[in-house]
Amino acid sequence: MRSGVKVAVVGGVFVVVAGGVGYGGWNLWNGVTGGDRTVGVRAGDTPKTGPVTAEETTATSREFLAAWAAGESDRAAQLTDDPVTAGPALLSYKEGAKVARSVITPGSPTGTKVPFTVRATVTYDGVSKDLSYASHLTVVRGKTTGRPLVKWAPAVLHPRFTAGASLRTGTAKTASVKAVDRAGVELTAAKYPSLGPVLDALRQRYGSKVDGTTGIETWIDSGSETVPDTTLLVLKKGKPGVLRTTIDAGVQAAAEKAVKGYGQAAVAAVEPSTGAIRAVANNPSGGFNTAFEGAQAPGSTMKIVTAAMMLQHGLATPGGTVECPATVAWDGYTFQNLDRFKIDGGTLTDAFRRSCNTTFIKAIVPLNKKGIEGTALGDTARDSFGIGLDWQVGVRASDGSVPASESTETAASYIGQGKITMSALNVASLSATVKNGGFRQPYLVAREVDDRPFATADPLSSEVASGLRRMMNAAATNGTAAEAMAGVSSPKGAKTGSAEVGDQATSNSWFTGYSGDLAAAAVVQSGGHGGDSAGKVVAGVLKAG
Structure with a gap:
């Protein structure tokens, strides 16, 4: 996405913000790139070598974020160095997490590292709530094509995303847990940040053993029975069951x-x-x-x-x-x-x-x-x-x-x-x-x-x-x-x-x-x-x- 490119906004709901200009539309990819970006290297061409340039970092990161924001998971995946893994993960963002609107804002690159913020609206069963967070990506040169590509890592999608995980929105797997210390003081990740992963693990293990009801949530499904899921957003609260721990607040x-x-x-x-x-x-x-x-x-x-x-x-x-x-x-x-x-x-x-x-x-x-x-x-x-x-x-x-x-x-x-x-x-x-x-x-x-x-x-x-x-x-x-x-x-x-x-x-x-x-x-x-x-x-x- 280079400066000076004119883009027609075609009533889409996904947006990427770059340089203070908003771009929208499900056909954003073709509007920005003209639809002529080749995935491989043309016969006879010599793959480019050497460090990724500042221009390549800016252009590649913005094109990737634009495709992601537009809901074009396949195209966004092709801009990474691991499209086989990136594709399903990006698809889960749109379809699994039920994201109805997303605004992605890239920041100023530091070398080949580009920070960005995401402001998404999740809608499920008539309820909508906003989900905001920050992450970053890194641009590398493709080993065989020489193209600048986004180095795929699970944390690109969300900083707490892990390999094999997916995003989900729906009725929670287990009831939420209100963990309390030995004297009954409530323990929250907001007040005690180190307890965040511990509270997630307690919920996964004990949510069905305490007296609570499930709600509607957006969560990172770890894909593993031994790794706890991570709740990102609560759209509709259930009744949490009380679990007493041995912690002293x-x-x-x-x-x-x-x-x-x-x-x-x-x-x-x-x-x-x-x-x-x-x-x-x-x-x-x-x-x-x-x-x-x-x-x-x-x-x-x-x-x-x-x-x-x-x-x-x-x-x-x-x-x-x-x-x-x-x-x-x-x-x-x-x-x-x-x-x-x-x-x-x-x-x-x-x-x-x-x-x-x-x-x-x-x-x-x-x-x-x-x-x-x-x-x-x-x-x-x-x-x-x-x-x-x-x-x-x-x-x-x-x-x-x-x-x-x-x-x-x-x-x-x-x-x-x-x-x-x-x-x-x-x-x-x-x-x-x-x-x-x-x-x-x-x-x-x-x-x-x-x-x-x-x-x-x-x-x-x-x-x-x-x-x-x-x-x-x-x-x-x-x-x-x-x-x-x-x-x-x-x-x-x-x-x-x-x-x-x-x-x-x-x-x-x-x-x-x-x-x-x-x-x-x-x-x-x-x-x-x-x-x-x-x-x-x-x-x-x-x-x-």
Whole structure:
């Protein structure tokens, strides 16, 4: 759509706005392009190469948006690099979502990226409502044709659209749910943005189990039984059923505020005595629930489990002397402490509070003689902390994984690297287990609502539990976690962690701790040392408890 083109408006209802000029009509495509745009490359022509130009970006994006706005899904799809996938998705926008009118306004390109806004009117069963949102597209050069094309991605259609999804308007699949916290305070995505995906998941799972009636809505149908649908617009309200959760609105508000200080962060909080989840927050807030579903190396927060394993196998005691050299070798690989520090004549508690890597790796050596060096950590994680068991939280959540290991991966696993993966919820549960003296499976909805089974684990012995609390308290009061936990009430305990991931220049920051009957854990992507960023997030949550 180039400047100076004259377009006849032919009574259509779809409109694209470009440069302040409105274009309308179901025949918009031919009016703008003259109907002579070839899909392929003419025989003898050499496909154009090189970066997409600014003129190509503007023209291609506007032509695509014009075709989309005109309801010409096939033609719009041919302007993408994946018309087979784009076509059905664009068709669902018009026919599945029952869009009666759409105004699409492109913004100023930044390189080959073009932002745009959509103002649509959805009409169904005599009811009409407006749906507005913003998204963006990117223009690329076709690999075989050399043509400038819109790079197709589900988010072009709507920022919450995913692969395999479709747009639908009609009678909702399930009744809406009015989720409330443990005291009856209503929980909404508007007030608590991180709960948006959680509330969608709760509705999909429990909408039919609470006393409510369905309404008329526009939603993103995920196309998957395991991924919740996303409601975009309510045309006619049904009666929502009330679902009580374990969330504490005050702690949730603190968690939302705490993660906002970082580009990518997640935090979860659990009540040690019961396993009840008091808060979950992510930044960004509207997409993947990293706090529950993340699977990342937890770094030195794993030393909570390693220390438990050492105590259980009689490898050390909290007050017993251990080695903490600057480096330690394992199968030809050298592991070291931060800045190669060492502790001479220190105890296991000293090694824990200062997060001495080499102490926890050297502890593996006696297990070699028993032939369990690659499995002992996983056994303790599962049998004492519930990691890897089937956690029936109420929504999708990772169970954590501590697989058997070999060679250098075994050494790495004892300091939370290797193949070990955890979510913030998993790591919060580690602290909760220590504080309580035994594992209580975290949960968001009471088991009585749907009679689902909870995972169970063996309680910690009194000696192991008290030893771990002693070490975590030392870290929180006179160790790597002390600065972050300075204003947190006693009784308290904590553990810092940092995890090196791939080619990241800065490690991920991990932190977990407890205060009273509340435990929390956070991860901040590329956040550095545990106390630097994740520690501040956890402290903010614990203070609210």
